[in-house]
Amino acid sequence: MRIAILGFGSVGRGVAQVVQEKDLGITVTGLADSRSGIMDPDGIDLQAALDRKAKTGFCGDRSTAPLDVVDGAEYDALVEVSPTRIEDGEPAITHIVHALSRGKHAVTSNKGPIALAHRRLHTLAASHGAQLRYEATVCGAIPVLHVLQHDLLGNQVKALHGVMNGTCNFILTRMEDEGLTYDQALAEAREMGYAEADPSYDVKGIDAALKLVILANTIWDLGVTLDDVEITGIDLITPDAIRLACERETTIRLIAEAIPEKGLLRVSPRIIPHGHPLLVEGTLNAVTLHTDLAGELTFIGKGAGSVETASAVIGDLLYIGEHHAGAH
Amino acid sequence: MRIAILGFGSVGRGVAQVVQEKDLGITVTGLADSRSGIMDPDGIDLQAALDRKAKTGFCGDRSTAPLDVVDGAEYDALVEVSPTRIEDGEPAITHIVHALSRGKHAVTSNKGPIALAHRRLHTLAASHGAQLRYEATVCGAIPVLHVLQHDLLGNQVKALHGVMNGTCNFILTRMEDEGLTYDQALAEAREMGYAEADPSYDVKGIDAALKLVILANTIWDLGVTLDDVEITGIDLITPDAIRLACERETTIRLIAEAIPEKGLLRVSPRIIPHGHPLLVEGTLNAVTLHTDLAGELTFIGKGAGSVETASAVIGDLLYIGEHHAGAH
Numbered sequence: 001m002r003i004a005i006l007g008f009g010s011v012g013r014g015v016a017q018v019v020q021e022k023d024l025g026i027t028v029t030g031l032a033d034s035r036s037g038i039m040d041p042d043g044i045d046l047q048a049a050l051d052r053k054a055k056t057g058f059c060g061d062r063s064t065a066p067l068d069v070v071d072g073a074e075y076d077a078l079v080e081v082s083p084t085r086i087e088d089g090e091p092a093i094t095h096i097v098h099a100l101s102r103g104k105h106a107v108t109s110n111k112g113p114i115a116l117a118h119r120r121l122h123t124l125a126a127s128h129g130a131q132l133r134y135e136a137t138v139c140g141a142i143p144v145l146h147v148l149q150h151d152l153l154g155n156q157v158k159a160l161h162g163v164m165n166g167t168c169n170f171i172l173t174r175m176e177d178e179g180l181t182y183d184q185a186l187a188e189a190r191e192m193g194y195a196e197a198d199p200s201y202d203v204k205g206i207d208a209a210l211k212l213v214i215l216a217n218t219i220w221d222l223g224v225t226l227d228d229v230e231i232t233g234i235d236l237i238t239p240d241a242i243r244l245a246c247e248r249e250t251t252i253r254l255i256a257e258a259i260p261e262k263g264l265l266r267v268s269p270r271i272i273p274h275g276h277p278l279l280v281e282g283t284l285n286a287v288t289l290h291t292d293l294a295g296e297l298t299f300i301g302k303g304a305g306s307v308e309t310a311s312a313v314i315g316d317l318l319y320i321g322e323h324h325a326g327a328h
Numbered sequence: 329m330r331i332a333i334l335g336f337g338s339v340g341r342g343v344a345q346v347v348q349e350k351d352l353g354i355t356v357t358g359l360a361d362s363r364s365g366i367m368d369p370d371g372i373d374l375q376a377a378l379d380r381k382a383k384t385g386f387c388g389d390r391s392t393a394p395l396d397v398v399d400g401a402e403y404d405a406l407v408e409v410s411p412t413r414i415e416d417g418e419p420a421i422t423h424i425v426h427a428l429s430r431g432k433h434a435v436t437s438n439k440g441p442i443a444l445a446h447r448r449l450h451t452l453a454a455s456h457g458a459q460l461r462y463e464a465t466v467c468g469a470i471p472v473l474h475v476l477q478h479d480l481l482g483n484q485v486k487a488l489h490g491v492m493n494g495t496c497n498f499i500l501t502r503m504e505d506e507g508l509t510y511d512q513a514l515a516e517a518r519e520m521g522y523a524e525a526d527p528s529y530d531v532k533g534i535d536a537a538l539k540l541v542i543l544a545n546t547i548w549d550l551g552v553t554l555d556d557v558e559i560t561g562i563d564l565i566t567p568d569a570i571r572l573a574c575e576r577e578t579t580i581r582l583i584a585e586a587i588p589e590k591g592l593l594r595v596s597p598r599i600i601p602h603g604h605p606l607l608v609e610g611t612l613n614a615v616t617l618h619t620d621l622a623g624e625l626t627f628i629g630k631g632a633g634s635v636e637t638a639s640a641v642i643g644d645l646l647y648i649g650e651h652h653a654g655a656h
Binding site: 284299305 | 346350352469470471474475478479480481482483603605607608609612619621622623624625626627628629630633635636638639640642643645646647650
């Protein structure tokens, strides 16, 4: 399978490293960051590209634009992992539209395109016989979309609950374990590299809500957007609230929940009893699916990380290779 | 898809009920318990069979033997869920061998055939272009085999740990929560229907060890049997041991673990820190996979139950229908 990697940040470099280290039958024939690109139908020298990126900040040739690679490289699947504006999902949406329009498969770790344009991209993919996969957009290394799409056949998912933002979970864990204030725990999260300089995207619940939108649209085809989610962040939680919860053998966590038959899509701090499967520590993510036959199933794993996210991207690529290799 | 159900106990009736209630495109053309059978290429009246079984103890005609159904019914996949001796895996192995030899797929919830004859059955299936699937043999409703086979492509599983026996986990949970002795907790498990009259298969660790063998042979093709597993049960655990563990913010659980690079296959009571994902309550099961890319992934769900086990069987059937329908 030949792939083009669009975006050479943490995830893109993670994918390149895994492809380089493992014999997966994947060749990278196109590669671009926001300001340079490189194409080679026989396979790009990934180590050279990684070294060049580290030294110069460019993975390829400055005369080659990202869209030149999307439109011109010879590949079977586009890996769209470029930095993307959450407001409009660009430039990822344009890259994915161009690839699908060429009949190429697309795999992305970018939440924007899927949360903002799921139906449009899905329809475009179907009309060109191409696959669009996005396991990496939800809960990092946990293959929850694969499970939903392939492993629970015959089941109906009635509802889902999840801890979907590792930054918030880390802050709440530290507030509980060490009695820190929100500001102290946030400062620690920043030091550890778990929180951005502007943490509002995480702590206000936006990131978890985007994942909820993606899951809801994938499972139930609800066609919802961020505006349909009732969102409360964790930034107003006090040490007192956490202490009170703890005295009652419970803990506060930021829970994303979807219950379609009640019309409920919500991200909010919730009280969870000790011993509950969703009560994970630190930056872990967890998702519970409530199904009609299999009952409650909970999946726990790392929600972020270069190699962990690359794992989800690679899983999607190999799945496409196994099941849709003959499409083009 | 046409199926024959061999065995009409809890799991067989669960499968029949789900097939009857849901529009899954599955028709039951053969059905047998240990002493009667029924065949109808146009589809058996399942409600009549369920009623007959409840009233008379026979699902079909006493002149029709189970093997007559396996050999004579017109079906695409055999569902082998009959009561089976763990010593030799019979009569399930014979049923599966006959079905595979006819080029029919086989789906089973019986651990015996897979733990005792995995390679032989796998080879037979492959030589006849048939699928052999057994999701229901391991951890009930948790689709761990599907995840291992399809959702972690590109990953290498380095080790696994699990709470794979709900009876033991219930007993240990009650000993900790209520300060019960082992005998008291076992009596309670019996009352709740979680333990057999002879509980040794569960409490001595045999059931968990069989699941470990099945997982190890599936993931790494180790070709191991029960004799290769180091097994210690939970029947000698004292309330003092549990109290001591609890004082150190830990708990005792029966853990099955496989680490091939250390040659380790073991089922034994282990000390687990509070907050650890594997630390589940009551009759739940949990499995942690240690992978090279995705890191640690934990899956939690119900380990037993008629509908939950039926869910795993139905999942296998529909998977075969989607991916191998054209085989015959």
